[in-house]
Amino acid sequence: MSKFLIDKYASLEAYTPGEQPRDMQYVKLNTNESPYPASPGVVAGISAEEVARLNLYPDPECKLLKEKLAAHYGVGYENIFVSNGSDEILSFAFMAFCSEQTGAVFPNISYGFYKVYGDLYGVDYTQAKLREDFTIDVNDYIGVNKTVVIANPNAPTGLSLSVEDIGRICASNPDNVVLIDEAYIDFGGKSCVGLVGKYDNLLVVRTYSKSRSMAGARLGFAIASKEIIGDLNRIKYSTNPYNINRLTLIAGAAAIDDNDYYADCCKKVAATREYAKSRLTDLGFTYLDSVANFIFARSDKIDGGEYYRKLKQNGVLVRHFSDPLISDFVRITVGTREQMDILFEKTEKILSEV
Amino acid sequence: MSKFLIDKYASLEAYTPGEQPRDMQYVKLNTNESPYPASPGVVAGISAEEVARLNLYPDPECKLLKEKLAAHYGVGYENIFVSNGSDEILSFAFMAFCSEQTGAVFPNISYGFYKVYGDLYGVDYTQAKLREDFTIDVNDYIGVNKTVVIANPNAPTGLSLSVEDIGRICASNPDNVVLIDEAYIDFGGKSCVGLVGKYDNLLVVRTYSKSRSMAGARLGFAIASKEIIGDLNRIKYSTNPYNINRLTLIAGAAAIDDNDYYADCCKKVAATREYAKSRLTDLGFTYLDSVANFIFARSDKIDGGEYYRKLKQNGVLVRHFSDPLISDFVRITVGTREQMDILFEKTEKILSEV
Numbered sequence: 001m002s003k004f005l006i007d008k009y010a011s012l013e014a015y016t017p018g019e020q021p022r023d024m025q026y027v028k029l030n031t032n033e034s035p036y037p038a039s040p041g042v043v044a045g046i047s048a049e050e051v052a053r054l055n056l057y058p059d060p061e062c063k064l065l066k067e068k069l070a071a072h073y074g075v076g077y078e079n080i081f082v083s084n085g086s087d088e089i090l091s092f093a094f095m096a097f098c099s100e101q102t103g104a105v106f107p108n109i110s111y112g113f114y115k116v117y118g119d120l121y122g123v124d125y126t127q128a129k130l131r132e133d134f135t136i137d138v139n140d141y142i143g144v145n146k147t148v149v150i151a152n153p154n155a156p157t158g159l160s161l162s163v164e165d166i167g168r169i170c171a172s173n174p175d176n177v178v179l180i181d182e183a184y185i186d187f188g189g190k191s192c193v194g195l196v197g198k199y200d201n202l203l204v205v206r207t208y209s210k211s212r213s214m215a216g217a218r219l220g221f222a223i224a225s226k227e228i229i230g231d232l233n234r235i236k237y238s239t240n241p242y243n244i245n246r247l248t249l250i251a252g253a254a255a256i257d258d259n260d261y262y263a264d265c266c267k268k269v270a271a272t273r274e275y276a277k278s279r280l281t282d283l284g285f286t287y288l289d290s291v292a293n294f295i296f297a298r299s300d301k302i303d304g305g306e307y308y309r310k311l312k313q314n315g316v317l318v319r320h321f322s323d324p325l326i327s328d329f330v331r332i333t334v335g336t337r338e339q340m341d342i343l344f345e346k347t348e349k350i351l352s353e354v
Numbered sequence: 355m356s357k358f359l360i361d362k363y364a365s366l367e368a369y370t371p372g373e374q375p376r377d378m379q380y381v382k383l384n385t386n387e388s389p390y391p392a393s394p395g396v397v398a399g400i401s402a403e404e405v406a407r408l409n410l411y412p413d414p415e416c417k418l419l420k421e422k423l424a425a426h427y428g429v430g431y432e433n434i435f436v437s438n439g440s441d442e443i444l445s446f447a448f449m450a451f452c453s454e455q456t457g458a459v460f461p462n463i464s465y466g467f468y469k470v471y472g473d474l475y476g477v478d479y480t481q482a483k484l485r486e487d488f489t490i491d492v493n494d495y496i497g498v499n500k501t502v503v504i505a506n507p508n509a510p511t512g513l514s515l516s517v518e519d520i521g522r523i524c525a526s527n528p529d530n531v532v533l534i535d536e537a538y539i540d541f542g543g544k545s546c547v548g549l550v551g552k553y554d555n556l557l558v559v560r561t562y563s564k565s566r567s568m569a570g571a572r573l574g575f576a577i578a579s580k581e582i583i584g585d586l587n588r589i590k591y592s593t594n595p596y597n598i599n600r601l602t603l604i605a606g607a608a609a610i611d612d613n614d615y616y617a618d619c620c621k622k623v624a625a626t627r628e629y630a631k632s633r634l635t636d637l638g639f640t641y642l643d644s645v646a647n648f649i650f651a652r653s654d655k656i657d658g659g660e661y662y663r664k665l666k667q668n669g670v671l672v673r674h675f676s677d678p679l680i681s682d683f684v685r686i687t688v689g690t691r692e693q694m695d696i697l698f699e700k701t702e703k704i705l706s707e708v
Binding site: 001002003004005006008009012014015016017018020022028031033034035036037038042043046048051052053054055056057058059060061063084085087088091095096097098099101102116117119120147175176177200201209213214215216217218225227228230231233234235236237238239240241242243244245246247248251 | 355356357358359360362363366368369370371372374376382385387388389390391392396397400402405406407408409410411412413414415417438439441442445450451452453455456470471473474501529530531554555563567568569570571572579581582584585587588589590591592593594595596597598599600601602605
């Protein structure tokens with residue numbers, strides 16, 4: 001920290017992304033990436049000609065991409081916002097819609113970044129406790145008169161809320177934004193995008209990083225009332241108007257045209273997830289019944305941190321969180337069948353040694 | 355604006371980027387892009403294999419790119435910060451180092467975004483008047499006890515400060531950050547990067563958008579003391595840790611290896627700029643003696659706004675600012691010799707009609 005940093009950020013605890021080690025090749029099941037490559041249309045779209053044209057600024061309005069997304073999701077052009085990864089949308093939303101006065105509420109176990117944004121922007125937030133079974137108690141979000149932030153499915157649990165429950169939360173908080181982070185929705189949850197026309201306070205946040213195999217391109221989008229989208233644009237045009245680069249804009253539009261490819265990838269991931277659950281059961285693990293592309297699992301035979309470390313020694317990366325509420329668990333990204341079989345082979349070895 | 359937007363942003367005036375019209379093909383001299391394409395190494399680096407790998411997150415530490423930049427500029431790895439365009443660095447710096455208490459000072463005629471950041475983050479800023487000849491009066495920045503922000507060369511004037519003057523400003527404000535925005539330095543100014551080891555309050559901001567033909571890739575970097583870089587990282591890891599996508603990281607590193615190509619492009623731009631100045635003189639224009647890749651010019655025969663509009667009707671885009679202090683002028687990006695000849699041909703036609 002320099003002596004120049006203004007006081008309010010002195011105690012800020014930043015987010016820690018999942019490790020990206022470069023010391024060796026791992027079976028990488030720690031950051032919920034898709035195990036499948038970008039689609040043929042994306043690869044073809046980023047041609048040598050387009051790369052040569054990088055001397056020109058991208059379209060700050062992102063018109064083509066937003067038109068494709070609006071048509072695909074059946075909403076208006078003015079209901080779409082796009083950004084440099086969905087984290088940027090979350091950051092903008094906490095900035096625009098939360099404050100010490102407005103406040104915010106989100107689950108005590110969820111995407112760790114919500115707390116970081118709350119601290120960064122000086123938000124008066126509360127963290128509602130999950131139930132014993134790690135499900136969200138919807139009543140904690142009914143009529144709270146605060147900005148509501150919920151990941152659906154939640155992370156790292158993989159458990160989801162129904163569209164009806166999200167509708168109830170929106171209806172009971174008409175003066176506050178309800179942000180539903182659907183990063184993992186395409187692997188088995190039910191999207192609430194259909195509610196956007198009904199509730200002007202609903203802000204649905206999506207990402208290309210998981211179901212569209214594009215974590216490396218940095219592309220997120222939001223669907224909401226045109227007024228909420230207008231506010232996000234106001235923040236964008238006051239911070240970084242050219243927030244999405246030319247090649248990512250091309251990739252994002254091409255991926256919509258290749259929707260069948262990505263839908264097939266999601267089906268494969270969901271099938272592998274169910275296979276992995278059965279293998280975990282065989283190995284004596286318990287886990288939450290995830291509808292996402294990861295499984296939150298624990299074993300009575302080995303501590304979560306120890307299991308994580310031994311897997312890493314064996315060339316397999318999963319994610320472990322030190323929060324005592326969930327430190328028994330590891331979060332395992334669903335990879336290919338082959339990757340999961342390596343995980344289980346190494347797990348058998350590790351369990352045989354404890 | 356939605357009813358949910360928190361009060362402090364209700365009156366925010368966002369930045370207006372230069373227009374990117376899609377209705378026809380223009381000779382585009384309005385956003386200070388390089389007229390030359392990305393280098394061969396950049397084009398080769400973004401291969402189909404790399405695009406297919408977009409399913410994986412980028413390295414949030416941006417290690418390879420920072421190593422290349424550190425070696426190229428002769429500074430330490432920990433003296434480098436990289437970001438999604440230099441606007442993002444400016445945004446982070448205003449956030450981290452300016453406040454209502456700290457304050458900031460920048461020229462009244464400069465990059466229009468400084469004022470937007472000041473408003474966004476509630477900074478108590480003052481705008482120091484340029485002299486009559488549009489030069490910066492260094493005395494306005496000596497011992498001000500505020501965060502200093504200066505574009506060098508300044509925009510849209512193209513006029514530059516000496517390294518000695520910047521050193522004096524740094525030395526006289528030891529408790530405040532001095533941010534020098536060197537977006538346009540490679541076309542003829544003298545960089546103050548060599549002062550970073552001497553002044554722990556100096557923050558030099560650079561971009562790939564101009565001299566490295568990569569406005570479309572969104573890549574900026576900063577060089578400063580490791581403490582200041584640490585603060586910028588703290589903001590990055592609290593907002594958007596994966597702020598640079600995989601392909602831009604590849605392009606940024608490849609461009610350093612292709613330094614000769616870009617140095618040659620800069621030389622060509624500088625030569626075309628001097629040619630353009632002589633043509634402007636012939637046409638009866640006056641202009642500031644720019645060392646950047648643009649020329650700020652005016653004519654007694656035609657109002658700046660009218661000249662801009664007539665050029666646009668004739669298929670040539672330049673930038674006009676409505677601020678009455680500079681509304682006589684247009685800012686003309688230096689393109690290729692061929693593009694400039696079209697500009698002058700159209701200008702002759704326009705002047706013959708007024």
